[in-house]
Amino acid sequence: MRLATYNIEWFANLFDRNDNLIIDDSWSGRHDVTKAQQVEAIAKVLTAIDADAILIVEAPNTGKQQNTVRALQAFAEVFDLRTSNAVMGFANDTHQELALLFDPDVVSVRHDPKVDVAEAHAPRFDGEFRIDLDIDATEDIVRFSKPPMELAVQTQTGFEFRLIGAHLKSKAPHGAGSRDEAIRISIANRRKQLAQAVWLARRVEAHVAAGEPVILLGDLNDGPGLDEFENLFGRSSVEIVLQAGLYDPHAVTAHTPRPGSIPSTARFARPDEGRFLEALLDYIMISTDLHARRPAWRIWHPFRDAACWASPDLREALLAASDHFPVTLDIDL
Numbered sequence: 001m002r003l004a005t006y007n008i009e010w011f012a013n014l015f016d017r018n019d020n021l022i023i024d025d026s027w028s029g030r031h032d033v034t035k036a037q038q039v040e041a042i043a044k045v046l047t048a049i050d051a052d053a054i055l056i057v058e059a060p061n062t063g064k065q066q067n068t069v070r071a072l073q074a075f076a077e078v079f080d081l082r083t084s085n086a087v088m089g090f091a092n093d094t095h096q097e098l099a100l101l102f103d104p105d106v107v108s109v110r111h112d113p114k115v116d117v118a119e120a121h122a123p124r125f126d127g128e129f130r131i132d133l134d135i136d137a138t139e140d141i142v143r144f145s146k147p148p149m150e151l152a153v154q155t156q157t158g159f160e161f162r163l164i165g166a167h168l169k170s171k172a173p174h175g176a177g178s179r180d181e182a183i184r185i186s187i188a189n190r191r192k193q194l195a196q197a198v199w200l201a202r203r204v205e206a207h208v209a210a211g212e213p214v215i216l217l218g219d220l221n222d223g224p225g226l227d228e229f230e231n232l233f234g235r236s237s238v239e240i241v242l243q244a245g246l247y248d249p250h251a252v253t254a255h256t257p258r259p260g261s262i263p264s265t266a267r268f269a270r271p272d273e274g275r276f277l278e279a280l281l282d283y284i285m286i287s288t289d290l291h292a293r294r295p296a297w298r299i300w301h302p303f304r305d306a307a308c309w310a311s312p313d314l315r316e317a318l319l320a321a322s323d324h325f326p327v328t329l330d331i332d333l
Contacts, residue, residue, distance in 0.1 A: 168196050
């Protein structure tokens, strides 16, 4: 089966307050891309990757009127996607939800945030996590602005596993008014992100200890070389999660002492510099017990993946749909 993670930038902007798709020539949140163009591009990409289940990072909003599941299922119906069902975990206040689109003929899925896994050690993701972030003998209270989604998944063959979808906090110093303030915000954001990674890792460790296969996927907002503060804390959030007993070949490659060419899952414009910044942010990590099931990873990068480059239509769709590119995992489950 094929699993995917895909961060779709400004997906929420493509729906009105009643979760109807807006397909017109007004501008989307993407630079120089209309809503109609982005909608069409997203549909082309989702059709091309043809995954059995897709974690949508930055999914449409759930609020007083809007509903993420309703919006995603309507999108799937409009474009006749076989991933016709959707499920989500805890809603948040950021208008960037986490949700899973899936093919109900291939897998059954339910939101299942167990409270008895390791409640004291790692509470449910909608709770509070206590940790001493700066070794001052005082506990800090950490909360997720986007609580990870914890799902129980069963395949057609009866194989069961835990799927955790995550979108860790960005380290960017949004709102900074000066260089000093940017430094302060960047360090605070990185500390919080590392704390979220520890929380996530402990939750994974509890499932692994209970003999449950785990697949963790999503946008971890971390990778080598992203900012000047990454060496300040000794290790990245990606390394923390990997040490919980997970594996992703792109993450391992990027964190070797001399990685060479680092894989990339995102591409951000830097107009002032006249270039693009590429980064490895999106991952699909599997627990050790899944290594024997012939896993194969792929980043659908329009310029680095040969098949994507060879298809101009798909290449342009990937560039119009989002500033991130899908990551897929083919695995025998």
